Amino acid sequence: MADRRTHRLRLWTSALVVGVVLLAVLLVPPLVQLDEQAVDLSRKLLPPSWEHPFGTDDLGRDLLLRCVYGLRISLLVGLVAALVATVVGTAVGAAAGALGGWTDRTLMRLVDAFSSVPHLLLGIFVVALFRPGVWPVIASVAVTHWLSTARIVRSEVLSLRTRPFVDAAVSGGATRWRVAVRHLLPAVLPQAGLAAVLMVPHAMWHESALSFLGLGLPSHQASLGNLVQNARSSLLAGYGWPTLFPGLLLIVPTLAIAGLAGVWRDRLNPRRRSELML
Amino acid sequence: MKRSLPWGPMARMTGRRALAAVPVLLAVTFAVFAVAEASPFDPVKAYAGTAGLTASQENLDQLRANLGVDRPLLTRWWEWLTSALTGDLGDSAVMRRPVAEVIGERLGWSVLLAVTAFLVAIALGTLLGVLAGRRRGGAIDRVVSSVAYTLEAAPAFWLGLLAIWFFALRLGALPAGGLTDTASDTVTFDQVARHLVLPALVLGVSQLPWFFLYVRQGVGDALDEDPVRGARARGLGERTVLTGHALRSGMLPMLTLIGSRVPELITGALLVETVFSWPGIAAATVQAATSVDFPLLAALTVLATAAVLLGNLLSDLLYGLADPRVGFDG
Numbered sequence: 001m002a003d004r005r006t007h008r009l010r011l012w013t014s015a016l017v018v019g020v021v022l023l024a025v026l027l028v029p030p031l032v033q034l035d036e037q038a039v040d041l042s043r044k045l046l047p048p049s050w051e052h053p054f055g056t057d058d059l060g061r062d063l064l065l066r067c068v069y070g071l072r073i074s075l076l077v078g079l080v081a082a083l084v085a086t087v088v089g090t091a092v093g094a095a096a097g098a099l100g101g102w103t104d105r106t107l108m109r110l111v112d113a114f115s116s117v118p119h120l121l122l123g124i125f126v127v128a129l130f131r132p133g134v135w136p137v138i139a140s141v142a143v144t145h146w147l148s149t150a151r152i153v154r155s156e157v158l159s160l161r162t163r164p165f166v167d168a169a170v171s172g173g174a175t176r177w178r179v180a181v182r183h184l185l186p187a188v189l190p191q192a193g194l195a196a197v198l199m200v201p202h203a204m205w206h207e208s209a210l211s212f213l214g215l216g217l218p219s220h221q222a223s224l225g226n227l228v229q230n231a232r233s234s235l236l237a238g239y240g241w242p243t244l245f246p247g248l249l250l251i252v253p254t255l256a257i258a259g260l261a262g263v264w265r266d267r268l269n270p271r272r273r274s275e276l277m278l
Numbered sequence: 279m280k281r282s283l284p285w286g287p288m289a290r291m292t293g294r295r296a297l298a299a300v301p302v303l304l305a306v307t308f309a310v311f312a313v314a315e316a317s318p319f320d321p322v323k324a325y326a327g328t329a330g331l332t333a334s335q336e337n338l339d340q341l342r343a344n345l346g347v348d349r350p351l352l353t354r355w356w357e358w359l360t361s362a363l364t365g366d367l368g369d370s371a372v373m374r375r376p377v378a379e380v381i382g383e384r385l386g387w388s389v390l391l392a393v394t395a396f397l398v399a400i401a402l403g404t405l406l407g408v409l410a411g412r413r414r415g416g417a418i419d420r421v422v423s424s425v426a427y428t429l430e431a432a433p434a435f436w437l438g439l440l441a442i443w444f445f446a447l448r449l450g451a452l453p454a455g456g457l458t459d460t461a462s463d464t465v466t467f468d469q470v471a472r473h474l475v476l477p478a479l480v481l482g483v484s485q486l487p488w489f490f491l492y493v494r495q496g497v498g499d500a501l502d503e504d505p506v507r508g509a510r511a512r513g514l515g516e517r518t519v520l521t522g523h524a525l526r527s528g529m530l531p532m533l534t535l536i537g538s539r540v541p542e543l544i545t546g547a548l549l550v551e552t553v554f555s556w557p558g559i560a561a562a563t564v565q566a567a568t569s570v571d572f573p574l575l576a577a578l579t580v581l582a583t584a585a586v587l588l589g590n591l592l593s594d595l596l597y598g599l600a601d602p603r604v605g606f607d608g
Contacts, residue, residue: 129317247436
């Protein structure tokens with residue numbers, strides 16, 4: 001297939017970008033002794049240069065440094081929220097699929113009810129009624145993202161339940177719990193893991209949107225959404241770069257993570273073709 | 279021969295969905311009240327605003343009793359529900375007006391924006407999807423697909439801000455936000471039209487990738503199928519094959535699924551209306567949330583849920599019509 005080389009190129013580019021991003025957010029804060037909050041009004045709104053590759057913001061803070069810190073917090077929120085959502089979704093989906101009957105019906109109606117409220121709106125509702133901070137944001141992203149995982153895990157469990165190895169375990173006298181933990185759960189983990197990876201960029205997107213709307217992290221904290229929000233006044237004064245770079249730093253890792261997850265999905269699920277199913 | 283529409287099954291499906299929507303909407307309203315109850319936030323202080331800092335405890339207690347927030351959760355929910363059914367949605371704390379009035383005034387502008395954006399997305403998505411689907415893997419396909427994936431990853435508020443920077447500030451061609459010019463106190467058609475361009479474009483472009491990918495896939499698949507091969511064998515021109523055969527079967531799945539895009543549209547509208555200060559209900563939702571205006575927020579959440587359920591119904595009805603094998607059982 002002629003696509004093979006492009007495929008491999010995409011895989012390596014994605015891996016490289018994810019690697020650079022991880023290294024940057026892990027190593028820059030402990031190694032680089034610069035304060036991302038350091039204000040210097042004499043250097044405000046400098047355009048990108050060698051000294052400040054992303055330029056400076058309206059308080060003279062270095063934007064590259066702030067973007068790295070912003071990416072770090074956004075990535076952290078995205079990872080934790082995706083993890084929480086995956087655990088909840090897997091638990092609900094597995095319970096619905098394994099127990100069946102009215103438990104299944106009740107849980108799935110709950111999933112339906114939750115998914116009829118637009119995600120961002122539900123997220124806005126949750127953060128609005130609690131104090132702004134990292135945990136309400138994580139909770140609000142997690143509460144909106146476990147639904148698809150629950151659906152995926154449930155349908156996997158339903159199809160697994162009819163397989164011979166489950167029958168064998170049951171007729172061998174295994175308890176429900178043992179069948180669920182030893183036989184069903186390991187089999188659904190790859191799908192759930194894939195869903196979790198695809199969820200990370202989506203969760204980051206949510207954090208940025210909430211922060212941008214003023215409902216996310218405290219506004220002095222450098223997160224990608226806050227950076228865009230804070231840059232708004234500079235943008236209206238005609239300075240474009242403080243808005244441009246945080247957005248790019250959201251897009252590039254999203255595409256890279258989706259690229260990696262796409263390769264993974266092609267292995268799990270060779271018939272699906274869409275790359276970015278957020 | 280013209281086939282008459284299956285009105286009976288469609289009506290039954292609508293009825294079933296309407297019945298199913300009742301418990302969902304009830305659950306959503308109750309959840310809204312339960313979350314409000316669990317939150318540390320005090321509606322009395324929010325209502326009083328800065329005046330609350332100097333008000334006496336006695337006044338605050340009176341206000342608490344007037345607002346009815348000292349009563350149990352279930353009672354408040356039931357009262358809100360019964361008065362909502364008679365059309366009284368309570369008063370917005372921030373706008374100091376009845377919620378129903380706020381919604382009535384803003385709903386039309388949101389619908390205008392959403393419909394225009396959808397038309398932009400469908401038109402652009404179809405055009406680009408046909409161009410790319412015609413030769414999948416070709417140069418046009420690769421460029422447009424890459425752009426589509428990038429757009430899908432780009433947050434709508436960021437696109438909106440960049441659009442303001444470029445079109446409104448750099449070129450000075452279009453207004454940066456609002457519904458009319460600041461100096462004007464009447465709403466005229468051409469002012470609204472000019473102010474609509476940027477938000478509708480941004481919202482449309484943020485919905486575009488999905489439409490584009492669907493049409494591209496549909497047209498690409500249809501081009502490999504027998505009817506197209508047959509049409510080519512009969513010597514029909516490329517244009518006829520593309521628009522008459524491939525596009526028709528390629529567009530159908532997309533058109534039937536438009537209704538299921540309502541949640542994404544609402545998400546996009548929340549961001550785009552805020553960026554462009556568009557006076558619609560999505561921007562009002564964000565204002566209600568940032569100032570914890572509970573009556574307005576609750577009503578708008580329920581409204582959005584109803585819109586999503588309606589969109590799902592519409593899409594299932596169209597799908598059943600387009601593909602008789604699916605039927606109207608859901």
